[in-house]
Amino acid sequence: MLAISAHSLIKDFGRLRAVDDVSFEVEPGRVVGLLGPNGSGKTTLLRMLLGLVAPSGGQALIGGRRFADLDHPARQVGAVLEAGSLHPGRTARDHLRVLATEARVSYPRVDEVLELVGLTEAADRRAGTFSLGMGQRLSLAASLLGDPGVILLDEPTNGLDPAGIRWLRVLLRGLAAEGRAVVVSSHVLAEVEQTVDEVLILDRGRLLAHRPLSELDSLEETFLDLTDKKEHDACLP
Amino acid sequence: MTAIAHPAPFARPSLPRLVRVELRKMTDTRAGVWLLSLIAIAGVTAVGVTLVAGTESDQTLDGLFGICGIAVALLLPVVGLLCVTGEWTQRTALTTFTLVPARGRVVAAKLLAGCGLALTALLVCLVAGVAGNLIAGGSWSLDLARLYGAALYMLIVMVAGLSVGLLLMRSAPAIVTYFVLPAAIGALTQTVHSLRGPAEWFDLGRATAPLGAGEMVAGDWPRLAVATAIWIGVPLALGLLRLRNRELS
Secondary structure (H helix, E strand, O other): OOOEEEEEEEEEEOOEEEEEEEEEEEOOOOEEEEEOOOOOOHHHHHHHHOOOOOOOEEEEEEOOEOHHHOOOHHHHEEEEOOOOOOOOOOEHHHHHHHHHHHHOOOHHHHHHHHHHOOOOOOOOOEHHHOOHHHHHHHHHHHHHOOOOOEEEEEOOOOOOOHHHHHHHHHHHHHHHHOOOEEEEEEOOHHHHHOOOOEEEEEEOOEEEEEEEHHHOOOHHHHHHHHOOHHHHHHHOO | OOOOOOOOOOOOOOHHHHHHHHHHHHHOOHHHHHHHHHHHHHHHHHHHHHHHHOOOOOOOHHHHHHHHHHHHHHHHHHHHHHHHHHHHHOOOHHHHHHHOOOHHHHHHHHHHHHHHHHHHHHHHHHHHHHHHHHHHOOOOOOOHHHHHHHHHHHHHHHHHHHHHHHHHOOHHHHHHHHHHHHHHHHHHHHHOHHHHHHHHHHOHHHHHHHHHHOOOOOOHHHHHHHHHHHHHHHHHHHHHHHHHHOOOO
16 A cells, blocks of 8 residues: 655745645555645645646655656546536546546446445436535545545535535545545544544645644644634634 | 456556547537537538539539538537547546546547547548438549548648647637637738738648648648648647646646
């Protein structure tokens, strides 16, 4: 199984530094929460790990290699980046079959992941008719198609109902128990608290903490202390 | 979750596999089926109109095939163009380039899939021409120069559409650019007398006209090469460069 690592990772968008000298390592078998306020650099960090955004400095590695240098990225890394990145005119099954062909995965696996995410009944509906939560489930199914050892999820609970959030929590714990490295970004602390082993806390592009959850008395207090949100909240009318 | 048995672990998808994926993407949505149906209908309609109102010389296999090809080639580039721009308008680029990080391979697969579709369109024209001539009862001779010319013409327009799509990466501007710019250049060269000579070198419509008619002569080939370099080579090279440097966020 593969580890995820960032070494002095930097990303500048023009004059804005979105990610500022971030280093961390995620071991296989761990679920790590990537936390931070909106605009803290979570999505940019995940996209650098996936080679979709080029770092301005440092390195983002999966199993010690850049994403683009992996032997078979589709089989080694699964990702959910945006629930809406589905062709609205294609059915859920067809969407997964296109990806399965690309990833060299057999069609029975498509039905397997559809069942896993609870979309068997909706498999022949066009993705354009899906709710946000169903789209999120389909994106999750796509990320699991290649049975990858590394899973990167950007705000995967967006649009999920409470039952869906609990289902996702159980799924992620199960994936980690099988030895996979899972990184899940979120800004909803309560849901992360019940799922992750470790937290990475980002603010304004800087990594403020990388700690096991068991070492924290309160995730919320730690998060607010580190990101100075208490002061900000106090200033609000 | 159950682990699956990988048939060929740690092997990247081959180019033929990627071409298959791109062909599927072009044909498995309602919009794709409509567009391809519209192209086929345009070809069949052109044959039908020629059978009803065409001259005797048009009502032959050669004539009907040529007319069908002109009608089909009108919309064919839109298929190539949309197969690139669709990645951004439908926001599927994130998934596509995560699965296949080598972006140039995805473009190569799209180009080959587009060429495959263009040659299929040629076959459809041939079938429509044969069917039309069965009704017309005209001459069955088919000039090979016209056949090869039509094949090359369809490949050129398909790749040109795809290249413009790759350069602009947005459907509406790419479609407008593909259709309006050559028309504007054509109108300009008709109006400004001094541009008529040079236009033979940079107007893709004029440079490819003898191809479709099967009337290419030695002097036409260099003009075709220059025009295709301008309309395919430049946007394709710039588009590839743009794609390589583009951040998908």
